[in-house]
Amino acid sequence: MDRMSAYAALAEPHRRRILDLLRDGERPAGDLVERLDLSQPGVSKHLRVLREAGLVNVRTDGRRRLYSLRPDPLVEVDQWIAPYRVYWSNRLDALERHLEEHP
Amino acid sequence: MDRMSAYAALAEPHRRRILDLLRDGERPAGDLVERLDLSQPGVSKHLRVLREAGLVNVRTDGRRRLYSLRPDPLVEVDQWIAPYRVYWSNRLDALERHLEEHP
DNA sequence: GGTCCATATTGCCACACGGTTATGCGTTGC
DNA sequence: GCAACGCATAACCGTGTGGCAATATGGACC
Numbered sequence: 001m002d003r004m005s006a007y008a009a010l011a012e013p014h015r016r017r018i019l020d021l022l023r024d025g026e027r028p029a030g031d032l033v034e035r036l037d038l039s040q041p042g043v044s045k046h047l048r049v050l051r052e053a054g055l056v057n058v059r060t061d062g063r064r065r066l067y068s069l070r071p072d073p074l075v076e077v078d079q080w081i082a083p084y085r086v087y088w089s090n091r092l093d094a095l096e097r098h099l100e101e102h103p
Numbered sequence: 104m105d106r107m108s109a110y111a112a113l114a115e116p117h118r119r120r121i122l123d124l125l126r127d128g129e130r131p132a133g134d135l136v137e138r139l140d141l142s143q144p145g146v147s148k149h150l151r152v153l154r155e156a157g158l159v160n161v162r163t164d165g166r167r168r169l170y171s172l173r174p175d176p177l178v179e180v181d182q183w184i185a186p187y188r189v190y191w192s193n194r195l196d197a198l199e200r201h202l203e204e205h206p
Numbered sequence: 207g208g209t210c211c212a213t214a215t216t217g218c219c220a221c222a223c224g225g226t227t228a229t230g231c232g233t234t235g236c
Numbered sequence: 237g238c239a240a241c242g243c244a245t246a247a248c249c250g251t252g253t254g255g256c257a258a259t260a261t262g263g264a265c266c
Binding site: 028029030033040041043044045047048062063064065 | 211214215216
Binding site for chain 1: 116
């Protein structure tokens, strides 16, 4: 298994859910297992993918492992989408102009 | 094959490249084949995925098929990322404050 | 040291993905 | 009609993914 891109990491719904949960702050892995309706090893595997994609940080605290968000790769994705934002806002502008001229 | 989510569709680099090319406007499939270093059926398969994910439109023009961008699913992705934008801009603010207070 | 707790890793499996070559199918132009 | 074009689909294949149960690892507590 070689490292997965941020885009590929985001393709999996459970992984997006994990990131959403981490927006509230650092959480131990077990916390995530409780809310994900997925086996513990399943969650652990997804966490590994997110780690390798650079989307999360881990910190060991006693026997727990605390995960937190590391948004850098998301910034990259956001930058990829940015030009499309321009694209669709232009189309909305065009629509508005159309509606103004043909009410 | 059941329908692929926009996120999953974006996981494939060739497909992102196709969308990038379509930002310049409508293009026939063959045009995309030329620039993708991929067999014609390969491109065709990716176009099918993009169609089923709602990311592109097709229009038949004689024996060509013209593809164009349909950004709606990207808007959804953008909306998913939006809260993270807040997240990392807060972190940047915090960094700035830190630097101001400890120059 | 031994036991329990929290998490990671392994082994296994069904299945989907991405690629290729070969083929089908509608359209155009002679 | 028929040959060539443009593209889609079919058939096939190696590889990766995502799920689970079982096991290993490592810290905490007695």
